[in-house]
Amino acid sequence: MSSTTPVVSGAPLEQKPLAEVERVVDTFVAPRKTFSDLRRSANWFVPWLLLAIAYVAMTFVVDKKLGMEKVVDNQMVLQPKAAAKLDQLTAEQRATQTQTMTKFTRAIAYASPVVMVIILAIIAAVLMATFNFGFGAELTFNQSLAVCMYASLPGILKALIAMLAILVGGGEGFTFQNPVASNLSGLVDPSSHFLYSITTSLDVITIWTLVLTGIGIACLTKVKPGACLGVVFGWWALVVLAGAGIGAAFS
Numbered sequence: 001m002s003s004t005t006p007v008v009s010g011a012p013l014e015q016k017p018l019a020e021v022e023r024v025v026d027t028f029v030a031p032r033k034t035f036s037d038l039r040r041s042a043n044w045f046v047p048w049l050l051l052a053i054a055y056v057a058m059t060f061v062v063d064k065k066l067g068m069e070k071v072v073d074n075q076m077v078l079q080p081k082a083a084a085k086l087d088q089l090t091a092e093q094r095a096t097q098t099q100t101m102t103k104f105t106r107a108i109a110y111a112s113p114v115v116m117v118i119i120l121a122i123i124a125a126v127l128m129a130t131f132n133f134g135f136g137a138e139l140t141f142n143q144s145l146a147v148c149m150y151a152s153l154p155g156i157l158k159a160l161i162a163m164l165a166i167l168v169g170g171g172e173g174f175t176f177q178n179p180v181a182s183n184l185s186g187l188v189d190p191s192s193h194f195l196y197s198i199t200t201s202l203d204v205i206t207i208w209t210l211v212l213t214g215i216g217i218a219c220l221t222k223v224k225p226g227a228c229l230g231v232v233f234g235w236w237a238l239v240v241l242a243g244a245g246i247g248a249a250f251s
Contacts (some may be wrong), residue, residue: 020046027150031212034150035219042142044149051152052113054159058179059109061163066171068106072098074175075105078190081250109176120148127217130231137221147216154208158182180205197244201236210236 018026018037024046026034062071076083086094108115124144131137162179165171178185183203188195214229221228 035216042146044146047149054156055112058159068102135223151212158205194248201240
């Protein structure tokens with residue numbers, strides 16, 4: 001008499017493929033599911049489209065309700081050297097220069113979806129190179145870019161809050177550099193340019209994005225999560241310090 005015992009495999013079950021909507025939702029509630037699914041498909045069009053819609057909508061609200069001229073004025077407060085040079089011009093020259101800056105600000109703001117792709121592509125390339133050459137990972141550029149796109153989705157919340165603040169409260173101090181007070185910039189004087197830039201960067205949404213990026217890289221490589229977060233935050237700190245130093249020198 002013989003009996004058969006069912007063999008139970010110790011291998012984990014494969015994750016069910018996620019729909020694009022599920023990927024977006026899981027980025028906020030179960031990010032590992034989203035980033036693990038990027039192994040199957042590293043399509044990043046949907047998160048880019050959502051971010052593009054949010055940023056263009058915010059720009060439209062700023063342009064129509066607050067005015068780009070006001071945004072330029074707010075930005076000049078943070079750049080006293082540039083403001084001083086502007087004050088030395090004649091009234092006609094000052095008006096022409098202000099109009100040029102306003103047009104430039106408007107153009108860049110509405111082109112933010114394209115600018116975003118360029119910036120995230122650079123970040124993705126740097127992260128890919130760092131992990132592939134530094135940790136022996138096999139991360140593709142498209143996977144790295146997809147991680148950056150999905151990790152950037154919390155930025156939609158910042159855009160929505162900024163629009164609400166402008167529609168309800170006026171948003172008199174709005175700048176594209178610091179659209180929402182979700183950071184420590186309120187604790188320092190804006191004229192202290194280096195500290196202001198640093199504290200602006202210590203932003204809840206930014207830190208959320210960095211954590212998601214580290215989680216995403218860890219899900220696609222064999223690198224430990226702690227190391228992934230260390231690399232991501234290390235590059236971020238380097239860029240923030242360099243940017244703050246350069247900004248302080250020319251402000």
